[in-house]
Amino acid sequence: MSAVSSSTPIANGPGAAAVLAAGIGSFCVGVFAVLADKSPAIKSLMIFSKPTGPLSGVTTCAILVWLFSWAVLHARWQSRTVELTRVSAIAVGLLGLGVLLTFPPFADLL
Protein backbone atom coordinates (compact mmCIF):
# COMPACT_ATOMS: atom_id res chain seq x y z
CA MET A 1 0.00 0.00 0.00
CA SER A 2 1.36 3.42 -0.80
CA ALA A 3 0.88 6.71 0.99
CA VAL A 4 -1.79 8.93 -0.48
CA SER A 5 -0.43 11.98 -2.26
CA SER A 6 -1.20 15.26 -0.52
CA SER A 7 -1.94 16.92 -3.88
CA THR A 8 -5.04 14.77 -4.47
CA PRO A 9 -8.14 14.59 -2.31
CA ILE A 10 -7.68 11.91 0.31
CA ALA A 11 -10.36 9.24 0.43
CA ASN A 12 -10.92 8.36 4.05
CA GLY A 13 -12.97 5.28 3.13
CA PRO A 14 -10.20 2.66 3.56
CA GLY A 15 -9.29 4.11 6.96
CA ALA A 16 -12.92 4.28 8.02
CA ALA A 17 -13.37 0.66 6.92
CA ALA A 18 -10.39 -0.44 9.02
CA VAL A 19 -11.63 1.48 12.06
CA LEU A 20 -15.22 0.26 11.84
CA ALA A 21 -14.14 -3.34 11.24
CA ALA A 22 -11.88 -3.19 14.32
CA GLY A 23 -14.88 -1.98 16.32
CA ILE A 24 -17.02 -4.81 14.95
CA GLY A 25 -14.31 -7.39 15.71
CA SER A 26 -13.85 -6.13 19.26
CA PHE A 27 -17.60 -6.15 19.84
CA CYS A 28 -17.79 -9.73 18.53
CA VAL A 29 -15.16 -10.88 21.03
CA GLY A 30 -17.51 -9.71 23.79
CA VAL A 31 -20.70 -11.04 22.18
CA PHE A 32 -19.28 -14.50 21.48
CA ALA A 33 -17.76 -14.67 24.98
CA VAL A 34 -21.16 -13.91 26.54
CA LEU A 35 -22.97 -16.36 24.25
CA ALA A 36 -20.50 -19.14 25.08
CA ASP A 37 -20.88 -18.35 28.77
CA LYS A 38 -24.70 -18.34 28.75
CA SER A 39 -25.48 -21.22 26.43
CA PRO A 40 -24.02 -24.72 26.99
CA ALA A 41 -24.80 -25.60 23.36
CA ILE A 42 -22.87 -22.62 22.00
CA LYS A 43 -20.11 -23.27 24.51
CA SER A 44 -19.56 -26.77 23.17
CA LEU A 45 -19.78 -25.49 19.57
CA MET A 46 -17.01 -23.02 20.35
CA ILE A 47 -14.53 -25.70 21.32
CA PHE A 48 -12.36 -25.61 18.21
CA SER A 49 -9.31 -26.77 20.17
CA LYS A 50 -9.97 -29.09 23.10
CA PRO A 51 -6.97 -28.04 25.26
CA THR A 52 -7.92 -24.34 24.92
CA GLY A 53 -11.67 -24.91 25.21
CA PRO A 54 -14.39 -22.42 24.16
CA LEU A 55 -11.88 -19.55 24.08
CA SER A 56 -10.54 -21.00 20.83
CA GLY A 57 -13.90 -20.72 19.07
CA VAL A 58 -14.88 -17.40 20.61
CA THR A 59 -11.72 -15.68 19.41
CA THR A 60 -11.50 -17.47 16.05
CA CYS A 61 -15.10 -16.54 15.20
CA ALA A 62 -14.54 -12.92 16.27
CA ILE A 63 -11.39 -12.69 14.14
CA LEU A 64 -13.20 -14.16 11.13
CA VAL A 65 -16.06 -11.66 11.50
CA TRP A 66 -13.52 -8.85 11.91
CA LEU A 67 -11.58 -9.80 8.76
CA PHE A 68 -14.72 -10.46 6.72
CA SER A 69 -16.33 -7.15 7.71
CA TRP A 70 -13.06 -5.36 6.97
CA ALA A 71 -12.89 -6.90 3.49
CA VAL A 72 -16.52 -6.01 2.73
CA LEU A 73 -16.26 -2.45 4.06
CA HIS A 74 -12.94 -1.90 2.29
CA ALA A 75 -14.40 -3.05 -1.02
CA ARG A 76 -17.37 -0.69 -0.61
CA TRP A 77 -15.46 2.35 0.64
CA GLN A 78 -12.14 1.88 -1.14
CA SER A 79 -12.24 5.14 -3.08
CA ARG A 80 -14.96 6.96 -1.19
CA THR A 81 -15.01 9.66 1.43
CA VAL A 82 -17.40 8.75 4.22
CA GLU A 83 -18.84 10.62 7.19
CA LEU A 84 -16.02 9.86 9.56
CA THR A 85 -17.54 11.41 12.67
CA ARG A 86 -20.41 8.95 12.61
CA VAL A 87 -18.25 5.97 11.62
CA SER A 88 -15.74 6.76 14.37
CA ALA A 89 -18.47 7.17 16.97
CA ILE A 90 -19.98 3.80 16.02
CA ALA A 91 -16.54 2.12 15.97
CA VAL A 92 -15.50 3.51 19.37
CA GLY A 93 -18.94 2.63 20.77
CA LEU A 94 -18.59 -0.96 19.56
CA LEU A 95 -15.08 -1.12 21.00
CA GLY A 96 -16.38 0.15 24.36
CA LEU A 97 -19.20 -2.40 24.32
CA GLY A 98 -16.66 -5.09 23.50
CA VAL A 99 -14.61 -4.17 26.56
CA LEU A 100 -17.76 -4.06 28.70
CA LEU A 101 -19.04 -7.44 27.51
CA THR A 102 -15.74 -9.13 28.34
CA PHE A 103 -15.93 -7.79 31.93
CA PRO A 104 -17.42 -10.70 33.92
CA PRO A 105 -19.48 -8.68 36.46
CA PHE A 106 -21.21 -6.87 33.57
CA ALA A 107 -21.69 -10.03 31.51
CA ASP A 108 -23.24 -11.73 34.55
CA LEU A 109 -25.96 -9.06 34.60
CA LEU A 110 -27.19 -10.06 31.13
Place this chain on the structure above:
Amino acid sequence: MEISERSLWTLIHGMGFGALYLLACSGALVELYRRYTPAAPNADDSRGNVFLRVYLAIMAVLAWLAVLSGAYIVYPWYRAVPPAATANLAAFPQRLLLSSPDTIAWHSLGMEWKEHVAWLAPICITMAAVVVFQYGRSLRELPKLRNTVLCFVWISLAAAGVAGFFGAMINKNAPVEGGATIHLLHGE
Protein backbone atom coordinates in the same frame (compact mmCIF):
# COMPACT_ATOMS: atom_id res chain seq x y z
CA MET B 1 19.39 -22.10 38.87
CA GLU B 2 16.67 -23.83 36.93
CA ILE B 3 13.28 -23.17 35.40
CA SER B 4 10.50 -25.48 34.30
CA GLU B 5 9.48 -25.66 30.67
CA ARG B 6 6.01 -24.32 31.48
CA SER B 7 7.45 -21.44 33.51
CA LEU B 8 9.70 -20.55 30.60
CA TRP B 9 6.76 -20.43 28.19
CA THR B 10 4.77 -18.36 30.67
CA LEU B 11 7.73 -15.99 30.86
CA ILE B 12 8.00 -15.77 27.07
CA HIS B 13 4.26 -15.11 26.80
CA GLY B 14 4.06 -12.54 29.59
CA MET B 15 7.43 -10.82 29.64
CA GLY B 16 8.66 -11.52 26.14
CA PHE B 17 5.55 -10.59 24.20
CA GLY B 18 3.05 -8.97 26.59
CA ALA B 19 5.31 -6.69 28.60
CA LEU B 20 7.26 -5.64 25.51
CA TYR B 21 3.97 -4.74 23.83
CA LEU B 22 2.93 -2.66 26.85
CA LEU B 23 6.25 -0.83 26.81
CA ALA B 24 5.94 -0.17 23.09
CA CYS B 25 2.43 1.30 23.46
CA SER B 26 3.65 4.54 25.03
CA GLY B 27 6.05 5.12 22.13
CA ALA B 28 3.32 4.48 19.58
CA LEU B 29 0.92 6.87 21.30
CA VAL B 30 3.49 9.65 21.49
CA GLU B 31 4.56 9.22 17.87
CA LEU B 32 1.02 8.98 16.52
CA TYR B 33 0.08 12.13 18.39
CA ARG B 34 3.23 14.11 17.67
CA ARG B 35 3.92 13.09 14.09
CA TYR B 36 0.42 13.43 12.68
CA THR B 37 -0.84 16.47 14.51
CA PRO B 38 -1.68 19.19 11.94
CA ALA B 39 1.02 21.43 13.45
CA ALA B 40 3.77 18.79 13.26
CA PRO B 41 7.01 20.62 12.42
CA ASN B 42 8.94 17.74 10.82
CA ALA B 43 6.20 16.24 8.69
CA ASP B 44 8.59 15.53 5.82
CA ASP B 45 10.67 13.18 7.93
CA SER B 46 10.29 10.16 5.65
CA ARG B 47 12.76 8.01 7.61
CA GLY B 48 10.76 8.70 10.74
CA ASN B 49 7.56 7.70 9.00
CA VAL B 50 9.10 4.45 7.81
CA PHE B 51 10.34 3.82 11.35
CA LEU B 52 6.85 4.32 12.78
CA ARG B 53 5.37 1.92 10.24
CA VAL B 54 7.91 -0.76 11.13
CA TYR B 55 7.42 -0.03 14.84
CA LEU B 56 3.63 -0.51 14.60
CA ALA B 57 4.04 -3.66 12.49
CA ILE B 58 6.35 -5.13 15.15
CA MET B 59 3.82 -4.17 17.83
CA ALA B 60 1.08 -5.98 15.92
CA VAL B 61 3.27 -9.09 15.66
CA LEU B 62 4.03 -8.90 19.40
CA ALA B 63 0.34 -8.56 20.25
CA TRP B 64 -0.63 -11.57 18.12
CA LEU B 65 2.23 -13.65 19.53
CA ALA B 66 1.15 -12.71 23.06
CA VAL B 67 -2.49 -13.79 22.64
CA LEU B 68 -1.71 -16.89 20.55
CA SER B 69 1.00 -18.16 22.90
CA GLY B 70 -1.28 -17.42 25.84
CA ALA B 71 -4.34 -19.16 24.42
CA TYR B 72 -2.69 -22.16 22.79
CA ILE B 73 0.42 -22.85 24.89
CA VAL B 74 0.01 -21.52 28.45
CA TYR B 75 -3.77 -21.51 28.92
CA PRO B 76 -4.20 -25.30 28.33
CA TRP B 77 -1.75 -25.92 31.19
CA TYR B 78 -3.63 -23.43 33.36
CA ARG B 79 -7.06 -25.03 32.81
CA ALA B 80 -5.89 -28.67 32.94
CA VAL B 81 -8.33 -30.90 34.83
CA PRO B 82 -6.80 -33.04 37.60
CA PRO B 83 -7.61 -36.73 37.89
CA ALA B 84 -10.32 -37.56 40.42
CA ALA B 85 -9.28 -37.40 44.09
CA THR B 86 -6.14 -35.39 43.38
CA ALA B 87 -5.13 -33.78 46.66
CA ASN B 88 -2.22 -31.67 45.49
CA LEU B 89 -3.52 -29.10 42.98
CA ALA B 90 -0.18 -27.34 42.45
CA ALA B 91 0.01 -28.56 38.84
CA PHE B 92 -3.56 -27.43 38.11
CA PRO B 93 -3.60 -23.63 38.59
CA GLN B 94 -7.26 -23.02 37.73
CA ARG B 95 -8.47 -25.69 40.16
CA LEU B 96 -6.04 -24.43 42.79
CA LEU B 97 -7.51 -20.92 42.56
CA LEU B 98 -11.08 -22.25 42.64
CA SER B 99 -10.35 -24.35 45.71
CA SER B 100 -10.14 -21.39 48.09
CA PRO B 101 -12.56 -18.48 48.65
CA ASP B 102 -9.51 -16.25 49.06
CA THR B 103 -8.28 -16.92 45.53
CA ILE B 104 -11.41 -17.79 43.54
CA ALA B 105 -11.83 -14.25 42.16
CA TRP B 106 -8.40 -14.40 40.53
CA HIS B 107 -10.01 -16.91 38.20
CA SER B 108 -13.67 -15.86 38.09
CA LEU B 109 -12.85 -12.19 37.54
CA GLY B 110 -9.16 -12.05 36.59
CA MET B 111 -8.72 -14.91 34.15
CA GLU B 112 -12.27 -14.73 32.80
CA TRP B 113 -11.69 -11.06 31.87
CA LYS B 114 -8.07 -11.38 30.78
CA GLU B 115 -8.58 -14.30 28.43
CA HIS B 116 -11.08 -12.32 26.34
CA VAL B 117 -10.15 -8.65 26.68
CA ALA B 118 -6.53 -9.34 25.69
CA TRP B 119 -7.70 -10.12 22.13
CA LEU B 120 -8.78 -6.51 21.62
CA ALA B 121 -5.13 -5.43 21.68
CA PRO B 122 -4.00 -7.18 18.48
CA ILE B 123 -7.20 -6.19 16.67
CA CYS B 124 -6.73 -2.52 17.59
CA ILE B 125 -3.01 -2.32 16.90
CA THR B 126 -3.28 -4.20 13.59
CA MET B 127 -5.85 -1.65 12.48
CA ALA B 128 -3.59 1.21 13.62
CA ALA B 129 -0.61 -0.25 11.76
CA VAL B 130 -2.59 -0.69 8.54
CA VAL B 131 -4.00 2.84 8.70
CA VAL B 132 -0.51 4.31 9.22
CA PHE B 133 0.86 2.13 6.41
CA GLN B 134 -1.91 3.30 4.11
CA TYR B 135 -2.04 7.01 4.91
CA GLY B 136 1.34 7.89 6.40
CA ARG B 137 1.79 11.67 6.55
CA SER B 138 -1.64 12.19 5.03
CA LEU B 139 -3.07 11.44 8.48
CA ARG B 140 -2.23 15.08 9.28
CA GLU B 141 -5.05 16.04 6.96
CA LEU B 142 -7.44 13.53 8.51
CA PRO B 143 -7.52 14.51 12.18
CA LYS B 144 -10.72 12.57 12.91
CA LEU B 145 -9.17 9.39 11.60
CA ARG B 146 -5.97 10.03 13.53
CA ASN B 147 -7.90 10.68 16.74
CA THR B 148 -9.93 7.51 16.30
CA VAL B 149 -6.77 5.47 15.73
CA LEU B 150 -5.26 7.04 18.86
CA CYS B 151 -8.38 6.08 20.82
CA PHE B 152 -8.06 2.46 19.67
CA VAL B 153 -4.38 2.38 20.62
CA TRP B 154 -5.27 3.72 24.08
CA ILE B 155 -7.84 0.95 24.49
CA SER B 156 -5.31 -1.62 23.29
CA LEU B 157 -2.93 -0.36 25.97
CA ALA B 158 -5.68 -0.67 28.59
CA ALA B 159 -6.64 -4.16 27.40
CA ALA B 160 -3.03 -5.32 27.44
CA GLY B 161 -2.61 -3.70 30.86
CA VAL B 162 -5.59 -5.62 32.28
CA ALA B 163 -4.26 -8.85 30.78
CA GLY B 164 -0.75 -8.18 32.06
CA PHE B 165 -1.86 -7.28 35.58
CA PHE B 166 -4.12 -10.30 36.01
CA GLY B 167 -1.62 -12.58 34.31
CA ALA B 168 1.08 -11.57 36.77
CA MET B 169 -1.20 -11.84 39.81
CA ILE B 170 -2.66 -15.19 38.76
CA ASN B 171 0.80 -16.59 38.15
CA LYS B 172 1.83 -15.32 41.58
CA ASN B 173 -1.08 -17.08 43.30
CA ALA B 174 -1.10 -20.24 41.19
CA PRO B 175 1.98 -20.53 39.00
CA VAL B 176 1.94 -22.60 35.84
CA GLU B 177 4.58 -25.22 36.60
CA GLY B 178 5.68 -28.54 35.21
CA GLY B 179 7.28 -30.10 32.19
CA ALA B 180 10.97 -30.60 31.68
CA THR B 181 13.41 -28.80 33.94
CA ILE B 182 15.84 -26.46 32.21
CA HIS B 183 19.09 -25.87 34.06
CA LEU B 184 20.27 -22.31 33.55
CA LEU B 185 23.26 -22.16 35.89
CA HIS B 186 24.97 -24.64 38.17
CA GLY B 187 25.84 -23.34 41.62
CA GLU B 188 29.37 -23.70 42.99
